[in-house]
Amino acid sequence: MTVSFSMTVNGKPVKGECEDRTLLVQYLREHMGLTGTHVGCDTTQCGCCTVHIDGIPMKSCTMLAVSADGCEVTTIEGLAKDGQLHPMQDAFRENHGLQCGFCTPGMVMSAIGIVDRHRGEKLDEKTVRHELEGNICRCTGYHNIVKAVLAASEVMNKA
């Protein structure tokens, strides 16, 4: 069955139509060409597909496209403003928080959520590690990702 819905993706209104069982990540990647959001597993473990739904990190492989009806969706492509990387993207670059780049978009979206949940607090390593456990990285051993999140939280809390 075909379903239709409307949502906002990276600030732009979208009227969508797709097969009812289409996952949000499939819709973003295959219908909208937003291939920055990745699929790394089929069991909601890896977090590569994390996007923001109304500002909250969600795994877009575990949500139907139609369930995003009326939502504001932000993907990795929507983070940079006027060509300026988001402070979290910048911190990943400065701290070498990525290698192959495949888990990176989901990692960045989740990491922003961590800082958002602890606005005004001084984040510590333990909290970051605990709250990142829904995102798997095979390359970095997480060491530099944790450093990046801590560095970005300093910048984001000042903003």
Added chain:
Amino acid sequence: MADGGIGAAITRKEDRRFLAGRGTYTDDINRPGQVYAAIVRSPHAHARVKSVDVSQALAFPGAVAAFTGADMAADGVGGLPCGWGITQIDGSPMAEPPHPVLQAERVRHVGDPIAVVLAETRNGARDAAEKVAVEYEVLDPVIDTARADADGAPRVHDEARNNICFDWQIGDAGPVDAAFAKADKVATLNLINTRMATCAMEPRAAVAEYESGTGHYTLYTSSQNPHVIRLLLGAFVLNIPEHKLRVVSPDVGGGFGSKIFHYAEEAIVTWAAAKVGRPVKWTAERAESFVSDAQGRDHVSKAELAMDGDGRFLALRVSTHANLGAYLSSFAPLVPTYLYATLLAGQYATPAIHATVRAVFTNTVPVDALRGAGRPEATYLIERLVDEAASVAGLDPAEIRRRNLVPPDAFPYQTPVALAYDSGNYAETLDAALKDGDYAGFETRRADAKARGKLRGIGLAAYIEACGAAPSAIAGQLGARAGLYESAEVRFHPTGTVTVFTGSQSQGQGHETTFAQLITERLGVPVENVEVIHGDTDRIPFGMGTYGSRSLAVGGSAIARATDKIVAKGKKIAAHILEASEDDIEFSAGTFSVAGTDRTLSIGEVAGAAYVPHNYPLDELEPGLDESAFYDPANFTFPAGCQLCEVEIDPETGTVEVVDFTAIDDFGRIVNPMIVDGQVHGGIAHGIGQALFENCVYDGASGQLLTGSLNDYCMPRADNLPSFRTDTRETLCPHNPLGVKGCGEAGTIGGAAAVMNAVADALKPLGIGHIDMPASPYHVWQAIHQSRNKTA
């Protein structure tokens, strides 16, 4: 050091696109008119295929085509080839059974491909594939590594008696037996090196298209070595001449070995694209990755070390059963032989070593190289055995290592197992690890942990690895069926910017940055004016790819050779323009100058003159400034180092926590310390993963993979790991032009051994001896309770 050149920890050029979601991985590629492929796979570990009926699948709405092994056979499609042959102890060749792309008669592991269904949509292909009816006669499987060769065990291949692929040995048994006969003490250990799933975060994917007008094929595939895939696929499987086959590997989302090999799906989509006249796309679901990506390790070994009264090693004897899975993956025979047993000397001057390896087929997913490939297996065996030896000899683990290390003045050091170590200072990395990890203060921390009810342990791993594969002539003698050099092309453009074409293939290693730094260092061109191109057989002269920590040592050396040619030609051009003798031209930091004068030309000006040759020595030189080089290494490189791990165990739950980890590595010269640090971190996490969490578990009766998803296969997460303390020491590689050794696997090679030595140390007060990996809460809790029951 040039600004941004060798030694500079500059941020990576590739990161902006990855961070902005603008990378291009294979599944991001869509071709006009493409159809989607779904593979029908065996649900049984071992069965005869009685019939395959695709009619219901073809009738499914949106289905385009369905093909079976019989269709491929009718087209003369070949089997998947093996790239390494082993000569057995008796001089006969290894058993090399055929490996059809699609199975028509018999399936030999869960996930073995039987048919492919093409449809207009991804979901449609999956639905239609479920309509393929396969009738099986289920057979008993053989799973267990150590018992696969037992009389009466089910036979995986008719060609392999007792499931033995090969019996192989290295070293000389005579001196080893003599040393054991006179030894004062002997340490013995039986150990299992568990099977790992690679789990690169990007699942494999392949997209193929065929141009009927030109007969030209293009295959996009997530690979570590596109030229090797072109060779294997073109020459051995589909009989496509190489000039008609382009293989492109765009951004690759992690490889760790599993994307070296040529897989059935690459052949299926390429062949099917021509059959249906439309591009064909296949992307693995993670569940498919678990049953179709080659897995790693899976050894069962007995190891014995003979010592004199002072704990000096006299001889090492090893026998290993290595599980190769159901078929020979591309380089499977190499891993448990020349990448494993040749490293059994470790860092030690053991005078006599003899190892035998029996490789067996089982009804499990094929096994091949996985980060470290043989070297982690060797290191785990040696370093666990050395700790056992320390216990037997009544020596401290650090002290027994120090007594037996190859001394720094012994290089080049010829081991009894074929390799000649190039350079190193093992005592220096050992001492640094002990100091940085505060080995001396450990007992205080152990006592503190005990007061908190925890068992704390400390473990060392001194590792050696052979990287930079490989000297082609030697590799050829040992069974390689290809060369192992690397190619590079350094192309100046008329305005002085540079494009580097490399046969190395990044899967996250940061080649676009590191290789650009080589150009900055050697030619004085700023990093931002250098572009590094890889992963396209139509653009790059040739390539053997990236694995075995070879990219900088072999690929980087090829780039260095090409820059030498650029400078040599540039000197001729500069001499002409500056009206000087070529012998008087000097080159430094991007500037050609006439010695002893202030007359200079920048390399950009020389490039301009080469492409606009109005004032140019055309009678002796061709225009243009574009040089290629192929570099074949003289020897392997031998990175080495020492890791020190501390764990705390909760005796109530059996949970092991890594609380401290120090790694001191000697990688030779380092180009980008930030990138090297990152490689070490990831490597250590991989080693800790094997030691504590990861394990492919097959049901012994049914052969089902019980850990076939990321729900069940435990990958290390951020909250399972500590931050790491890393540092480096430097002994240069004496035989490559850069002095570099390789850093991508070191963390993994030592990691599991360091953790398991720490676990053993923590459990020692309870009277617990060796336990096998993974030291999961269940295994550790069991060991603790068994020991309590024994003492009770």
